[in-house]
Amino acid sequence: MTNRFDGSRDVQRAIDRLARRLPEPLEDLAWIAYNYLWTWVPGGKDLFRNIDAHRFLLSGENPVAFLTNLPERDLLQAATNGATLALLRDVSHQMESEMQRPVQRVLGAGPVAFFCAEFALHSSLPVYAGGLGVLAGDFLKEASDQALDVVGVGLLYRRGYLHQRMDLSGWQQEYWVEANTDQLPAVRVRGADGAPLKVIVPVWDGELTAQVWRVNVGRTPLYLLDAELAENDALERWVTSRLYEGSGEIRLAQYALLGIGGVRALDAMGIMPALFHLNEGHAALAALEIASRTSAEMTGERLALESLLEVGRERFIFTTHTPVPAGNETYDADEYFSVLGRALDELKLPREEVAGASRVIPSELSEPLGLSPLAIRSARSTNAVSLRHGEVAREMWLPLFPGSMPGEVPITHVTNGVHLPTWMAPNMRSLLGRHLDADWERHAHDPGFWSHVEEIPDAELWRVRCESRMDLVELVRRKATVDRLARGEDIEYVKAALDAFDPGHLTVGFARRLATYKRLDLLLRDPARLRAIIDQDQGTQFVIAGKAHPRDVEAKRVASGILALKRDLDVPNRVVFLEDYDLRVALRLVAGCDVWLNLPRPPLEASGTSGMKAAMNGGLNLSVLDGWWSEGYDGQNGWAIDGSVDADTQAQDIRDAGALYDLLENEVKPLFYTRDANGIPVGWLTRVRASLRTLGSKYSATRMVDDYVEGIYRSGR
Numbered sequence: 001m002t003n004r005f006d007g008s009r010d011v012q013r014a015i016d017r018l019a020r021r022l023p024e025p026l027e028d029l030a031w032i033a034y035n036y037l038w039t040w041v042p043g044g045k046d047l048f049r050n051i052d053a054h055r056f057l058l059s060g061e062n063p064v065a066f067l068t069n070l071p072e073r074d075l076l077q078a079a080t081n082g083a084t085l086a087l088l089r090d091v092s093h094q095m096e097s098e099m100q101r102p103v104q105r106v107l108g109a110g111p112v113a114f115f116c117a118e119f120a121l122h123s124s125l126p127v128y129a130g131g132l133g134v135l136a137g138d139f140l141k142e143a144s145d146q147a148l149d150v151v152g153v154g155l156l157y158r159r160g161y162l163h164q165r166m167d168l169s170g171w172q173q174e175y176w177v178e179a180n181t182d183q184l185p186a187v188r189v190r191g192a193d194g195a196p197l198k199v200i201v202p203v204w205d206g207e208l209t210a211q212v213w214r215v216n217v218g219r220t221p222l223y224l225l226d227a228e229l230a231e232n233d234a235l236e237r238w239v240t241s242r243l244y245e246g247s248g249e250i251r252l253a254q255y256a257l258l259g260i261g262g263v264r265a266l267d268a269m270g271i272m273p274a275l276f277h278l279n280e281g282h283a284a285l286a287a288l289e290i291a292s293r294t295s296a297e298m299t300g301e302r303l304a305l306e307s308l309l310e311v312g313r314e315r316f317i318f319t320t321h322t323p324v325p326a327g328n329e330t331y332d333a334d335e336y337f338s339v340l341g342r343a344l345d346e347l348k349l350p351r352e353e354v355a356g357a358s359r360v361i362p363s364e365l366s367e368p369l370g371l372s373p374l375a376i377r378s379a380r381s382t383n384a385v386s387l388r389h390g391e392v393a394r395e396m397w398l399p400l401f402p403g404s405m406p407g408e409v410p411i412t413h414v415t416n417g418v419h420l421p422t423w424m425a426p427n428m429r430s431l432l433g434r435h436l437d438a439d440w441e442r443h444a445h446d447p448g449f450w451s452h453v454e455e456i457p458d459a460e461l462w463r464v465r466c467e468s469r470m471d472l473v474e475l476v477r478r479k480a481t482v483d484r485l486a487r488g489e490d491i492e493y494v495k496a497a498l499d500a501f502d503p504g505h506l507t508v509g510f511a512r513r514l515a516t517y518k519r520l521d522l523l524l525r526d527p528a529r530l531r532a533i534i535d536q537d538q539g540t541q542f543v544i545a546g547k548a549h550p551r552d553v554e555a556k557r558v559a560s561g562i563l564a565l566k567r568d569l570d571v572p573n574r575v576v577f578l579e580d581y582d583l584r585v586a587l588r589l590v591a592g593c594d595v596w597l598n599l600p601r602p603p604l605e606a607s608g609t610s611g612m613k614a615a616m617n618g619g620l621n622l623s624v625l626d627g628w629w630s631e632g633y634d635g636q637n638g639w640a641i642d643g644s645v646d647a648d649t650q651a652q653d654i655r656d657a658g659a660l661y662d663l664l665e666n667e668v669k670p671l672f673y674t675r676d677a678n679g680i681p682v683g684w685l686t687r688v689r690a691s692l693r694t695l696g697s698k699y700s701a702t703r704m705v706d707d708y709v710e711g712i713y714r715s716g717r
């Protein structure tokens with residue numbers, strides 16, 4: 001690498017420091033620990049677990065913390081363990097060859113800078129809340145797999161997103177945990193003078209100073225800005241404390257740091273992006289930073305903001321993830337300028353022009369201000385995240401394009417996808433490796449490779465499904481027991497969790513943010529029918545998880561309704577709510593469920609991705625025809641609930657709940673429990689194969705990143 005101040009030297013120093021702690025045969029563990037590639041290379045997770053599974057878990061599966069704190073005698077012992085050393089050689093070899101592949105330039109001039117308010121790479125780096133972060137994390141990982149020159153830019157939230165604890169009454173309580181940044185696989189970037197690099201962004205009446213951390217995501221660097229510095233006062237430091245703060249002012253300060261600070265940080269490191277990809281509107285202020293430079297470079301008279309944005313537009317791409325106007329945050333002008341005013345003054349951008357560009361209709365002075373309109377105006381391409389979301393977004397943003405018909409609004413779509421090596425359980429991954437092609441992962445977007453799933457024998461496919469379900473049952477038992485103990489539940493109810501679930505029973509999952517529009521409550525509409533579905537010999541068990549936004553009382557009520565099922569005698573072992581849903585449990589959940597539910601109120605699901613993850617593991621989707629499922633469902637590869645929009649939401653909820661019960665009773669259960677002489681559900685597996693074959697290639701991040709690179713980055717559109 002030609003650039004010496006992009007933090008790569010600093011990471012190398014940290015690696016050297018950690019390596020000195022390790023016995024010589026284990027030295028390679030140090031660089032592996034500082035690169036999240038270990039999380040998706042085959043064998044990577046086993047490497048640390050094999051040394052000391054319990055301590056690794058206690059470290060939050062953070063290999064830097066794990067190796068830093070592991071007693072010397074344990075290190076010495078691991079250094080003489082032949083199996084550990086062989087695995088280390090194997091993982092290290094795979095990772096090295098990944099790192100040495102020649103770079104694929106996306107565009108000649110410089111990298112693509114991918115800006116996002118959250119990144120979900122692994123549970124040890126708690127800078128994510130949910131789906132948006134997972135998408136951004138998967139994007140960086142896939143960019144690495146394709147050796148693309150991409151860099152990520154985000155914020156290092158020291159207290160991350162909320163943790164969830166249910167109390168005895170079933171009500172969600174929130175708490176936050178502060179990360180120990182000294183032991184994260186993240187390294188402070190230093191400048192040419194050897195001192196930590198600092199960027200300054202005017203916020204409120206002062207100046208917010210931030211340092212920059214580098215995280216290696218395979219070949220892709222991720223830069224995270226952090227305001228926890230002596231230069232900042234207590235309020236300013238809080239800016240990078242938590243994700244999606246309740247206060248609009250704090251959020252605006254975060255977005256100023258992300259957008260303006262992010263561009264300045266890249267600049268300070270000598271990184272000159274050819275393209276800025278704004279993943280959701282939060283980073284839109286980056287465009288103002290670039291616009292003001294355009295202004296500075298031009299001699300003579302000052303250009304209007306509109307013209308400045310026009311000049312910068314070539315370098316901006318915007319992806320919108322929010323299909324409801326309310327999901328696109330807006331602010332009063334007073335609030336907006338009390339946080340951002342000083343920055344705009346410094347950028348020499350008149351407030352009224354920025355206000356206009358932040359409204360859907362610039363001249364509508366009473367309209368609140370938002371970053372999504374600004375992002376749309378700043379980018380040469382705006383895209384939604386599924387075919388249907390594209391239609392919804394064109395309709396929704398129509399007023400921003402006066403004189404256009406909905407079909408003419410320049411918003412396209414790239415349907416989301418998921419990173420297969422992250423989201424496919426190892427057993428399924430090796431099954432496909434045996435039957436598709438040893439090299440199939442490099443061709444994950446090619447339907448031809450996936451057609452070979454039709455050749456997988458029933459017994460092998462069923463074995464993998466049963467293993468994954470068993471693994472989930474073990475997780476449910478262990479976690480439900482601890483959750484119940486921690487809530488202070490009656491001991492009999494606690495003990496019931498120890499043998500909750502039956503490893504042979506139909507297992508249905510629902511796990512995601514508990515926003516009201518996701519309609520988890522449909523499941524509870526008709527308790528008698530639900531009980532009948534659960535109760536019979538050929539039973540059904542439900543695993544449910546998800547966090548409600550702290551202020552979303554309605555969503556908290558739904559969660560407490562699930563927990564209240566404990567009063568039903570037969571149910572405690574068949575419906576389990578797992579607390580504090582996040583990446584730690586997500587893979588085992590999506591892999592272990594036979595059926596994955598998604599019940600959004602159409603058209604409010606932009607895409608959804610957890611159903612894609614379930615499909616990659618041989619689970620079947622039962623979902624409303626909204627978001628990705630409205631294009632993924634083909635009649636054979638899962639089940640669908642009508643996705644049309646009804647203004648009478650009450651009537652729609654009743655109808656959709658009925659459709660859900662009907663499908664579970666009349667189609668899902670009979671198919672699952674119809675077995676051949678060997679106990680194998682042949683019809684079920686036919687559907688599983690159809691799901692893998694039709695969804696595997698289309699909803700991989702490989703296809704998604706291809707679409708971005710070819711369809712948007714390089715298209716010049």
Ligand SMILES: *Cc1c(COP(=O)(O)O)cnc(C)c1O
Pocket residue numbers: 129130131132134511512513581582583586607608609610611613
């Ligand atoms: C995939 C994922 C999500 C997104 O789920 P949706 O289906 O898009 O609602 C949220 N949280 C976690 C932890 C995930 O892994």
